[in-house]
Amino acid sequence: MAPHRARPPLTEPGGPAGPAGGAGRRDGIFALSTAPGRAAIAVIRLSGPGSGEALDRLTGGRRPPPRRFSRRRLVDAQGGTLDDAVVVWLPSAAAGPKAGARQAAASYTGEDMAELQVHGGPAVLRGLLGALSALPGFRPAEPGEFTRRAFESGRIDLLEAEAVADLVAAETETQRRQALAGSRGALSARLGGWEETLLQVSARVEATIDFADEELPADLWQLCRRQIAGLQGELEAAVAEVSLGERLRQGFEVALVGAPNAGKSSLLNALARREVAIVHEVAGTTRDVVEVRLELGGLPVTLLDTAGLRDDPRDPVEREGMRRARARAAAADLVLALFDGDIWPAVDPITLDLVDDRCIPVITKGDRTDPGRVAVAGRGGVVVSAVTGQGLGGLEARLAERLGQLWGAPNEGLFSRERHRAALADCAGCLAEALAAPEPGLAAEDLRRARAALGRLVGRFDVERLLDRIFGEFCIGK
Numbered sequence: 001m002a003p004h005r006a007r008p009p010l011t012e013p014g015g016p017a018g019p020a021g022g023a024g025r026r027d028g029i030f031a032l033s034t035a036p037g038r039a040a041i042a043v044i045r046l047s048g049p050g051s052g053e054a055l056d057r058l059t060g061g062r063r064p065p066p067r068r069f070s071r072r073r074l075v076d077a078q079g080g081t082l083d084d085a086v087v088v089w090l091p092s093a094a095a096g097p098k099a100g101a102r103q104a105a106a107s108y109t110g111e112d113m114a115e116l117q118v119h120g121g122p123a124v125l126r127g128l129l130g131a132l133s134a135l136p137g138f139r140p141a142e143p144g145e146f147t148r149r150a151f152e153s154g155r156i157d158l159l160e161a162e163a164v165a166d167l168v169a170a171e172t173e174t175q176r177r178q179a180l181a182g183s184r185g186a187l188s189a190r191l192g193g194w195e196e197t198l199l200q201v202s203a204r205v206e207a208t209i210d211f212a213d214e215e216l217p218a219d220l221w222q223l224c225r226r227q228i229a230g231l232q233g234e235l236e237a238a239v240a241e242v243s244l245g246e247r248l249r250q251g252f253e254v255a256l257v258g259a260p261n262a263g264k265s266s267l268l269n270a271l272a273r274r275e276v277a278i279v280h281e282v283a284g285t286t287r288d289v290v291e292v293r294l295e296l297g298g299l300p301v302t303l304l305d306t307a308g309l310r311d312d313p314r315d316p317v318e319r320e321g322m323r324r325a326r327a328r329a330a331a332a333d334l335v336l337a338l339f340d341g342d343i344w345p346a347v348d349p350i351t352l353d354l355v356d357d358r359c360i361p362v363i364t365k366g367d368r369t370d371p372g373r374v375a376v377a378g379r380g381g382v383v384v385s386a387v388t389g390q391g392l393g394g395l396e397a398r399l400a401e402r403l404g405q406l407w408g409a410p411n412e413g414l415f416s417r418e419r420h421r422a423a424l425a426d427c428a429g430c431l432a433e434a435l436a437a438p439e440p441g442l443a444a445e446d447l448r449r450a451r452a453a454l455g456r457l458v459g460r461f462d463v464e465r466l467l468d469r470i471f472g473e474f475c476i477g478k
């Protein structure tokens with residue numbers, strides 16, 4: 001679906017929407033949209049009805065032609081030069097033969113916008129942001145406010161807005177693909193299909209009520225029930241998929257467990273390719289759970305290093321560490337159960353007891369283990385050495401394969417938030433009630449509620465309550 005289709009605006013232009021709404025003309029906003037710090041180029045964006053005049057002031061009256069990169073000297077209110085920059089003027093209405101006709105807004109926010117590509121040094125930015133603050137009617141943007149305005153002007157729906165936040169946060173290839181699909185309307189399209197079916201079935205149910213005495217196909221109500229049941233099944237599948245979507249956003253958890261000194265922290269560091277956790281010959285070094293984010297097979301992974309497990313630790317801190325280790329391992333998607341290569345093929349019974357189908361057994365310290373003994377006892381385990389790097393590639397491949405199985409190959413455009421789960425489950429629940437309704441008249445009301453639940457997902461109902469939560473997740477400048 002095209003990302004830039006027009007939708008009816010949800011709030012009146014210039015109305016009291018947005019965190020800094022007020023009567024009359026809407027505030028102009030500006031923000032540094034690139035990361036702060038030193039860079040060759042930094043991008044500052046402006047949005048709001050006063051953006052054109054702001055650009056006039058900043059360029060000393062030389063507003064560039066629309067949608068053309070133009071080199072301009074940027075000046076402050078006293079005419080002093082701030083920077084030599086590339087400037088783009090993005091009026092909300094597209095020019096051309098159709099100008100003046102009702103058409104899709106031609107900027108990200110749906111308002112007049114400008115982008116300044118400036119030298120990315122702290123002093124340049126301070127000067128420019130200061131000059132922008134001094135512009136009448138302009139203020140710094142809140143986090144996510146540009147995207148919020150895009151939503152409020154009807155250019156994108158809430159699902160697309162959330163996907164924009166995910167795209168900015170994406171760290172791995174799979175996250176990027178999913179978020180990009182969502183920002184281009186993949187989730188909205190799935191939702192649109194359900195809404196279409198729901199509308200059709202609602203109309204049929206209403207017909208059985210309104211025209212009960214007239215000639216209607218005898219099995220119309222039965223047909224409706226079949227359609228409702230089909231839709232309910234699809235929604236329940238979508239609810240089930242949310243946990244996968246959440247995993248993708250938050251990362252799959254892989255816990256390392258084993259006896260003290262089994263080599264957990266060494267393996268964590270080797271997989272992370274940096275010294276994250278303390279490694280020491282003292283047994284019981286690690287107490288807290290140490291987390292590292294990695295990408296494996298295109299998926300985000302959080303590796304968890306944990307306290308070594310042993311019988312009866314005296315130290316209360318170590319005991320607490322072990323409690324946390326067990327809890328995190330129980331909740332993890334996959335577990336690497338580490339067996340100390342130094343004592344192999346003897347195995348630590350506590351770790352052995354934890355082995356289940358989420359586990360990959362790992363024999364550590366391969367550089368010190370007799371290869372003959374390891375070969376005999378391989379049994380699907382991977383032999384690694386944190387010292388020589390032996391087996392690490394194989395372990396990563398095994399992990400990527402297992403994660404790939406957990407991930408499956410879902411649709412592009414996964415529902416991934418608790419908010420989605422609640423609305424989809426609510427809709428599925430209403431459909432279940434419609435199916436259980438003794439007569440079409442009662443089912444019609446359930447179907448109306450089901451439609452409202454779907455509408456909430458794209459932001460057509462209950463909007464205000466949601467907005468601050470959703471847009472608060474964003475970076476400033478997006």
Ligand SMILES: Nc1nc2c(ncn2[C@@H]2O[C@H](COP(=O)(O)OP(=O)(O)OP(=O)(O)O)[C@@H](O)[C@H]2O)c(=O)[nH]1
Pocket residue numbers: 258259260261262263264265266267278279280281282283284285286287306307308309364365366367368384385386387388
């Ligand atoms: N030769 C060799 N020594 C290793 C290897 N991995 C770990 N060690 C040594 O084993 C000892 C314990 O390593 P750690 O990584 O701290 O073990 P741990 O499982 O995190 O231990 P706790 O945090 O105490 O539970 C250290 O002296 C490491 O240098 C390895 O692959 N080869």
Ligand SMILES: [Mg+2]
Pocket residue numbers: 264265266277278279285286305306308
């Ligand atoms: Mg450790």
